[in-house]
Amino acid sequence: MTYHIAIDVSSVLRRTVCELYSNLVTRPTGATVRRAIEEALVGLPEPNVTVIDFSHVTLLDFSCADEIVGKLLDAQQRADGRPRTYFLIRGLHEPYLEAIEAVLERYDLAALVQDPSGNVHLVGTLDDGARRAWHVVRQRGSVQVQEIEDELGEPLVPWEEVVSQLSSRRLVVRRDDGRVALPQAS
Amino acid sequence: MTTVITVPPSLDDQTLETVLDQLAPLPADQKVLVDARHTRWASPYGLTALLTIAQSRAERASFAGPETEETASYWQRAGFYEHAERVFEMHGHVPRPRGHAGESQVLLEITPVAKSDDVHEVVEKIQSKAQTILVNELHLDPMATMRFAMTLSEVCQNIVEHAQTTGWVAVQTYRYRQRLGRRVVVIAVCDGGIGFRRSLESAQGRKLSDRWDDGMALEDAMLRGVSRFRDPGRGQGLAGVRRYVGKWDGKLAIRSGTARIALIPSWDEDIALREGLAPFPGSQVQITIPERVAKG
Numbered sequence: 001m002t003y004h005i006a007i008d009v010s011s012v013l014r015r016t017v018c019e020l021y022s023n024l025v026t027r028p029t030g031a032t033v034r035r036a037i038e039e040a041l042v043g044l045p046e047p048n049v050t051v052i053d054f055s056h057v058t059l060l061d062f063s064c065a066d067e068i069v070g071k072l073l074d075a076q077q078r079a080d081g082r083p084r085t086y087f088l089i090r091g092l093h094e095p096y097l098e099a100i101e102a103v104l105e106r107y108d109l110a111a112l113v114q115d116p117s118g119n120v121h122l123v124g125t126l127d128d129g130a131r132r133a134w135h136v137v138r139q140r141g142s143v144q145v146q147e148i149e150d151e152l153g154e155p156l157v158p159w160e161e162v163v164s165q166l167s168s169r170r171l172v173v174r175r176d177d178g179r180v181a182l183p184q185a186s
Numbered sequence: 187m188t189t190v191i192t193v194p195p196s197l198d199d200q201t202l203e204t205v206l207d208q209l210a211p212l213p214a215d216q217k218v219l220v221d222a223r224h225t226r227w228a229s230p231y232g233l234t235a236l237l238t239i240a241q242s243r244a245e246r247a248s249f250a251g252p253e254t255e256e257t258a259s260y261w262q263r264a265g266f267y268e269h270a271e272r273v274f275e276m277h278g279h280v281p282r283p284r285g286h287a288g289e290s291q292v293l294l295e296i297t298p299v300a301k302s303d304d305v306h307e308v309v310e311k312i313q314s315k316a317q318t319i320l321v322n323e324l325h326l327d328p329m330a331t332m333r334f335a336m337t338l339s340e341v342c343q344n345i346v347e348h349a350q351t352t353g354w355v356a357v358q359t360y361r362y363r364q365r366l367g368r369r370v371v372v373i374a375v376c377d378g379g380i381g382f383r384r385s386l387e388s389a390q391g392r393k394l395s396d397r398w399d400d401g402m403a404l405e406d407a408m409l410r411g412v413s414r415f416r417d418p419g420r421g422q423g424l425a426g427v428r429r430y431v432g433k434w435d436g437k438l439a440i441r442s443g444t445a446r447i448a449l450i451p452s453w454d455e456d457i458a459l460r461e462g463l464a465p466f467p468g469s470q471v472q473i474t475i476p477e478r479v480a481k482g
Binding site for chain 1: 423
């Protein structure tokens with residue numbers, strides 16, 4: 001069973017930095033918010049999909065995007081062992097998304113972002129093969145690795161490795177039944 | 187003996203150089219009188235730079251403000267006198283606040299920035315004022331307000347992170363007759379701190395090339411996203427500012443030490459990199475965003 005948890009970044013900001021602030025600006029503010037999120041993650045049941053929700057944030061600058069999203073995902077990515085926490089970012093206005101995409105590129109990271117209509121998109125850096133495999137997973141809901149090869153028709157591509165890469169980057173989940181799914185659909 | 191430094195009739199980022207040229211040969215403890223009596227107009231860059239000049243003097247500088255009532259009144263509304271009285275020894279008439287007439291041109295009166303909380307306050311203030319001006323008057327898309335505040339936040343943070351002193355920020359709109367014939371919104375951020383070159387030099391283990399100077403430091407920071415911090419996420423604030431300014435067909439100019447670098451839009455004829463300017467401490471940033479016009 002995968003647990004689904006939402007973290008409202010705006011509430012974290014008001015609780016940890018200042019009740020009066022609604023803007024996620026400056027590095028110290030971003031660092032404080034990130035640490036609060038990291039502390040919250042420690043106590044969560046696993047495996048989980050944690051939604052980082054920016055819906056109620058009125059402004060997110062580049063520095064805060066770096067401190068919150070870049071450093072948070074980078075640290076999680078570097079953690080040893082099988083992924084137990086997956087992230088979904090939600091509530092991003094277009095300028096925030098641009099800032100977060102730039103951050104992910106700097107860290108060579110990719111992340112899952114949910115748009116207002118509920119569709120999940122891949123943002124950040126990922127090679128073309130992995131990106132196409134991920135889209136097959138998204139379209140079908142859950143797949144066996146062989147189905148990715150059948151769909152994309154490139155038998156020479158080591159799809160098993162591609163899926164392992166997607167899994168280690170927390171962009172898909174390898175379920176116990178061997179099928180591959182998006183984290184929030186697992 | 188006091189040396190008189192003459193402020194030109196129109197003070198902006200270009201003409202400020204004449205002021206800095208006059209200051210350059212003087213030792214920091216030389217008493218100066220900054221004489222703006224005949225100045226008729228000043229950009230936010232000019233006003234914030236005057237305050238920075240005061241900060242850069244070891245001997246408290248004197249200041250004589252514009253003689254025309256209209257100019258003095260505008261400088262007062264822009265918040266100049268409030269701060270000038272703290273950093274200069276004032277001479278002559280100092281105008282006092284009188285209501286809010288004509289305030290619409292001042293989106294953010296001159297505001298000191300020294301710490302992160304100041305950046306929060308700057309952003310809060312600008313959000314309440316910018317929407318109408320940017321969308322209704324400058325015809326930028328509604329998301330522009332958000333991007334504008336993000337840009338403002340980043341340039342102000344440069345003061346907090348790098349300057350190691352109090353800096354000044356101001357945001358105003360005016361008609362840019364000289365080149366564009368359109369309205370513009372201008373962000374000016376000035377500080378008299380350590381500047382880009384010294385900030386980058388403080389990076390641990392940084393190797394400096396033979397031609398290392400202010401110009402190269404500006405190129406590194408603005409064009410290559412180099413920061414004194416090693417984290418991969420550093421240096422992207424300025425990169426983001428560049429990206430957004432480009433999107434608006436705007437202009438970004440940064441002066442630091444003896445050099446000035448600019449991202450120049452098609453409507454302007456500035457020089458991309460100027461070196462060998464009169465030395466001036468800290469960093470001075472100007473962002474100019476033009477009114478959007480429908481394509482014919």
